[in-house]
Structure formats: structure tokens, C-alpha cells
Amino acid sequence: MVTNNRLINRVILYCLVLLTVVTTVFPFLVMLSTALKPNDEALQAVPHLIPQSATLQHFKDVLNPTIFPFWTYFTNSFQISFITALISVVVGTMGAYSFARLEYKGRGAIQRGVLLIYMFSGILLVVPLYKMVTMAGLYDTKMSLIVTYLVLTMPVSLYMLGNYFRTIPQSLEEAAIIDGLTRIQVIYKIVVPLSIPAIASVFIYVFMIAWNDYLFASVFIVSEKNMTLPIGLSHLFHTKHYVWGRMMAASLLSAIPVVVLFSIVEKYFAGGLTAGGEKG
Structure with missing residues (x-):
């Protein structure tokens, strides 16, 4: 019983840590994704997290x-x-x-x-x-x-x-x-x-x-x-x-x-x- 409770507590802890990491990192991933997308792709109605045609033009600009x-x-x-x-x-x-x-x-x-x-x-x-x-x-x-x-x-x-x-x-x-x-x-x-x-x-x-x-x-x-x-x-x-x-x-x-x-x-x-x- 004690082992099961310890396992449940560990799973909850890992889930909370994962949620915190995702919440913290996700905005930066969106920023990087948008910075690497051409203008038309960045303004698509259904955006993609991974750029379909990555470009460094925005950084150069x-x-x-x-x-x-x-x-x-x-x-x-x-x-x-x-x-x-x-x-x-x-x-x-x-x-x-x-x-x-x-x-x-x-x-x-x-x-x-x-x-x-x-x-x-x-x-x-x-x-x-x-x-x-x-x-x-x-x-x-x-x-x-x-x-x-x-x-x-x-x-x-x-x-x-x-x-x-x-x-x-x-x-x-x-x-x-x-x-x-x-x-x-x-x-x-x-x-x-x-x-x-x-x-x-x-x-x-x-x-x-x-x-x-x-x-x-x-x-x-x-x-x-x-x-x-x-x-x-x-x-x-x-x-x-x-x-x-x-x-x-x-x-x-x-x-x-x-x-x-x-x-x-x-x-x-x-x-x-x-x-x-x-x-x-």
C-alpha cells in the first residue's frame, strides 16, 4: 500500500513538473516557430508549430x-x-x-x-x-x-x-x-x-x-x-x-x-x- 502511494505521488509530481516545463517553454517555441516562418505561413488560419518552409529572413531584417x-x-x-x-x-x-x-x-x-x-x-x-x-x-x-x-x-x-x-x-x-x-x-x-x-x-x-x-x-x-x-x-x-x-x-x-x-x-x-x- 505504501509503495502504491509512493508511486502515485511520484507520477503526480512528474506530471506537475512536465506541465510546468511545457507551460514555460511553449511560448518560446511559438516565438521561434513564428520567427522562422515566411509572412504568409505565419498568418495562416490553421498555424503549424513546425515551419513548413523555414527561413532566416526575419532575423536578417x-x-x-x-x-x-x-x-x-x-x-x-x-x-x-x-x-x-x-x-x-x-x-x-x-x-x-x-x-x-x-x-x-x-x-x-x-x-x-x-x-x-x-x-x-x-x-x-x-x-x-x-x-x-x-x-x-x-x-x-x-x-x-x-x-x-x-x-x-x-x-x-x-x-x-x-x-x-x-x-x-x-x-x-x-x-x-x-x-x-x-x-x-x-x-x-x-x-x-x-x-x-x-x-x-x-x-x-x-x-x-x-x-x-x-x-x-x-x-x-x-x-x-x-x-x-x-x-x-x-x-x-x-x-x-x-x-x-x-x-x-x-x-x-x-x-x-x-x-x-x-x-x-x-x-x-x-x-x-x-x-x-x-x-x-
Whole structure:
């Protein structure tokens, strides 16, 4: 009886996993299928998942600057996302460490204030951020988006890194300080190497937020030379060059950096770094 129940539970689990995988992957298969179909086949009343006459023409059109300045938008998005994620990790590491390890007046109030800010929806911050950006003379610049994304993501960065830092044994840091290391050296020689999984998670999170944002980019950026990929895709939708195949091809190409970045840092998500450091 126990064996039968275990078998039923395993079958249910596998079915749920399969359903999750299909639900997640199927939209991407449809996008790839549409990107590889000619226009007439993509608009058939009865569509086929597998293209009957596959073509790479839509990808060539998207990469053609006369049709769609993909590389301009791609470069802008990558620069903004990478710089934002890098600053968020560096500043977040210092701030989170102060929350986790240092004792100073008002620390609790600052922590609660950071979490309180995160409770507000991003759309509520559009007007005050717009006024701040215009007053600072940053309107229609990449810096306006970098500052905005830092404001939006810093609370989560501080929260995630702070919680991870608290799991690192203080004995490691105390021993390093006794050996003559300064507090800054402790952070970058002890804490940071042991916190690579959390730092990588924060970097990916901030990068994805900045890469996929449409709302703030549409408010703060108006010139084509500074537009990001989400805004560029929206403009492609309203031009004479718009066809479903090109839209799907551009969408697939815009997802590549996030996939590549996750593949690169995936190895850092393995656990056991803290335990290994404690034994040493």
C-alpha cells in the first residue's frame, strides 16, 4: 500500500513538473516557430508549430540597420543594465554589510525605511523621479535610467545580501581582524568570496529588471540614439516594417543576453561555500 502511494505521488509530481516545463517553454517555441516562418505561413488560419518552409529572413531584417537599428538599442540596453547591476552590487554589498554586522544609531530605522520603500509600486515613483531627473538635467540620457533602476532595485539588493551576510560565521571575520585585516579588507577578502551565490543572484536580478523595463524607459527617453530594446520593439510594432516574424525574431534576440549571463554565473549558485570557508 505504501509503495502504491509512493508511486502515485511520484507520477503526480512528474506530471506537475512536465506541465510546468511545457507551460514555460511553449511560448518560446511559438516565438521561434513564428520567427522562422515566411509572412504568409505565419498568418495562416490553421498555424503549424513546425515551419513548413523555414527561413532566416526575419532575423536578417531585424539586424539590418535600415529596417531596425537593433544594435543601437542592444548596446544601450546592455550598457544601462550592466552598469546598473555593477553599481547595485558594489553599493549593496557595503550597505548590506553595515546592516548585518555594524552597530550604529538609527540602523533599525534605516532598515525598515528601505523595506518600506520597496513596498511602493514602481509606477507611483514615476512622477517624483521625473521631476528629480528633469531638475538634475538628466532627461533623455542613459544616466537617468541608471539612477532610476538603482532606486528601484537597491532595497531588494540590500535585503538579499544582508540576509546572506548574516549566515557567514562572525568567527571568520574576527579571526581576520586579529590577523591584521581592516574592515574593508575583511569585506572583500572574506565576505565577498563566501557570498558569490548571493552576489550573482543580485546581479542577475538587477540586470533583468533594467533589461526588461519599459515604463521608465518610455518616460525618460525620447531620442532614438538612447532608446533601449523594449522601446525599440514597441516602435517596430508601429512602423511599416512591422510583421509578426520580425517581432518574434527581435524578441528572441533580445532574450539572448539574459540567457548567456545566467549560464555564465550558474556555477556560482552551488552551496557549501560558507561551510568550506569555516573549515579552513
